[in-house]
Amino acid sequence: MTDQSRPDADTRTAPLPRGHVLPVVFSADPAVAAAATPRRMRRTGIAVGLIxxxxxxxxxxxxxxxxxxGYDNALSRYESTAEATSTTKTQVREAIADLRAVTGxxxxxxxxxxxxxxxxxxVQAGLxxxxxxxxxxxxxxxxxxxTEIAGVGTKPGWFWELFGATSELEQRRHDLDVLSDELAVASTETADAxxxxxESGVAVINAAGAAAPAFEAAHLSARNEAVIALRAAAADATAATTMDDSEATSYLSLQDAAAHVVATESEELAEKSGPLLNARLEIEAFARSxxxxxLLDFDWSPVVSGAGYNGSMGGYTTWWWGESGRATIELSNSVAEQWPGIRSKALVAHEVGHAISVKCQSMYDSSTQDSIEKWATAWAISMGYTDDANGVWAYGYPxxxxxxxxxxxx
Structure with missing residues (x-):
C-alpha cells in the first residue's frame, strides 16, 4: 500500500491512467511567448520596411x-503661343513699315x-x-x-525643379497672352492710321490735280511746253488712288510744273512789255477764242514773213501734226499797232486757220503750200472774216x- 502523503510524491508529474506525460509549461506561458516573439517581429519589420x-x-x-x-505640356503650350505671337509681331512690323511709308x-x-x-x-489740314x-x-x-519673347532653357531634371520651371512657363505664357492683346491693338491702330x-494724302493729290485747269486758265501767257507738262502732271495726280513715294513725287512734279508755268508766263510778259502789251494780249486772247x-504760243517781231513796215502786216504759224493741239503764231508788231481793225482780225484768223488744222488734218490736202494757204484762207472766211487780209490778197480766193x-x- 502506497502512502499518498509522502512529500516526494509530486502529483504534477504522475502519469495519468492510459495517458501521456504533458509538458509542465504550455505555449501560453509568458516565458515561452517571450522567447518566440523577437523572431516573428523581425520578419514582420523587414516586410513592412520593404513595402x-x-x-x-x-x-x-x-x-x-x-x-x-506637366512641364512638357506647359512647354508645348508656351511654344505654340510664342510662335503665334512671333508671327503677329512680324505682321505688325510690316504694318508699321507700311504706315511709315505713307507718313513719309x-x-x-x-x-x-x-x-x-x-x-x-x-483738305490740307486733314492730311x-x-x-x-x-x-x-x-x-x-x-x-x-x-518686347522680347523669352527663350526656353534646358529642361530641368528633378521633379522639384520641373514644378518650378512649369510655373514659370505658365507665367511666361500669360505674359505672351498680354503681349498678343497689345499687338492686336497696335495692329488695329496702325491699320486705321x-x-x-x-485717304487724306490722296485727297490732297487729287485736289491739286483737279485745280490744275483753273490754274492753267489763270496763266494764259505761259509757254506751251510748260502747259503741256502741267497737264501731264495733273493727269497723274488726278488718277492717284494710293499714297506712297511715287504718288508724292507726282504731286511734287505737278507743283514743279505749275511753278514752271508761272516762270514762263513771267518771261513771256517781260518780252511783250511796252506800249503794245495790252494790244498784244488782246490779240492773243482773240486768237485763243x-x-x-x-494751245497757242505767240512771238512778236518788227517784221514777220517780210512784212511789218509801212502799214503792212505779217504772220507765220508753225504747228505739229504729232502733237495735236499745239501751234506757235508769229505776228508783226504792226498787227498790234492796227488792232482792233478788221484787217488785223482777218490776218489773225488766217493764222489761226493754220493752227487749228491740227484738229482737222483729214479735211484738206496738206501736200502743197498752196493748198495749205488756201485752207487757212477758207477757214478765216468760214469764220466770217472776209477782209482780203484773210489771205485772199496774198494767196487768192479758195x-x-x-x-x-x-x-x-x-
Missing part, C-alpha cells in the same frame, strides 16, 4: 513622371510750304492731322513689337469746197 520603401519609391517615381508631363510720303507733300497750286485748306496721328501710332506700335493718312482746245469743209473744223 514602405517600395511605396516611397513608387510615389517619387509618380511625382517625377507627373512633373515631366505725306511729309514730302506737306514740306513744300507755299505751293503754286493751292488745295482747299480743310496734317492724319500725319500727326500716324506718326504717334507708329511710335507706339514700335514700343510694343520691341495708315488708312487715314492714305477762235480755236478752243488748241475753192468753195475748202470753205465748206473749213466750216466743219472748229
Amino acid at each position: 514602405g520603401g517600395a511605396a516611397v519609391i513608387a510615389g517619387l517615381a509618380l511625382t517625377q513622371v507627373t512633373a515631366n508631363l 510720303a505725306a511729309e514730302q507733300i506737306l514740306a513744300g510750304g507755299d505751293q503754286p497750286i493751292a488745295v482747299p485748306e480743310e 496734317a492731322s492724319a500725319l500727326a496721328d500716324g506718326t504717334t501710332a507708329a511710335s507706339e506700335a514700335d514700343a510694343v513689337v520691341a 495708315h488708312e487715314a493718312v492714305a 477762235l480755236a478752243p482746245g488748241v 475753192p468753195q469746197n475748202y470753205i465748206d469743209a473749213a466750216a466743219g473744223c472748229r
Whole structure:
C-alpha cells in the first residue's frame, strides 16, 4: 500500500491512467511567448520596411513622371503661343513699315510750304492731322513689337525643379497672352492710321490735280511746253488712288510744273512789255477764242514773213501734226499797232486757220503750200472774216469746197 502523503510524491508529474506525460509549461506561458516573439517581429519589420520603401519609391517615381508631363505640356503650350505671337509681331512690323511709308510720303507733300497750286485748306489740314496721328501710332506700335519673347532653357531634371520651371512657363505664357492683346491693338491702330493718312494724302493729290485747269486758265501767257507738262502732271495726280513715294513725287512734279508755268508766263510778259502789251494780249486772247482746245504760243517781231513796215502786216504759224493741239503764231508788231481793225482780225484768223488744222488734218490736202494757204484762207472766211487780209490778197480766193469743209473744223 502506497502512502499518498509522502512529500516526494509530486502529483504534477504522475502519469495519468492510459495517458501521456504533458509538458509542465504550455505555449501560453509568458516565458515561452517571450522567447518566440523577437523572431516573428523581425520578419514582420523587414516586410513592412520593404513595402514602405517600395511605396516611397513608387510615389517619387509618380511625382517625377507627373512633373515631366506637366512641364512638357506647359512647354508645348508656351511654344505654340510664342510662335503665334512671333508671327503677329512680324505682321505688325510690316504694318508699321507700311504706315511709315505713307507718313513719309505725306511729309514730302506737306514740306513744300507755299505751293503754286493751292488745295482747299480743310483738305490740307486733314492730311496734317492724319500725319500727326500716324506718326504717334507708329511710335507706339514700335514700343510694343520691341518686347522680347523669352527663350526656353534646358529642361530641368528633378521633379522639384520641373514644378518650378512649369510655373514659370505658365507665367511666361500669360505674359505672351498680354503681349498678343497689345499687338492686336497696335495692329488695329496702325491699320486705321495708315488708312487715314492714305485717304487724306490722296485727297490732297487729287485736289491739286483737279485745280490744275483753273490754274492753267489763270496763266494764259505761259509757254506751251510748260502747259503741256502741267497737264501731264495733273493727269497723274488726278488718277492717284494710293499714297506712297511715287504718288508724292507726282504731286511734287505737278507743283514743279505749275511753278514752271508761272516762270514762263513771267518771261513771256517781260518780252511783250511796252506800249503794245495790252494790244498784244488782246490779240492773243482773240486768237485763243477762235480755236478752243488748241494751245497757242505767240512771238512778236518788227517784221514777220517780210512784212511789218509801212502799214503792212505779217504772220507765220508753225504747228505739229504729232502733237495735236499745239501751234506757235508769229505776228508783226504792226498787227498790234492796227488792232482792233478788221484787217488785223482777218490776218489773225488766217493764222489761226493754220493752227487749228491740227484738229482737222483729214479735211484738206496738206501736200502743197498752196493748198495749205488756201485752207487757212477758207477757214478765216468760214469764220466770217472776209477782209482780203484773210489771205485772199496774198494767196487768192479758195475753192468753195475748202470753205465748206473749213466750216466743219472748229
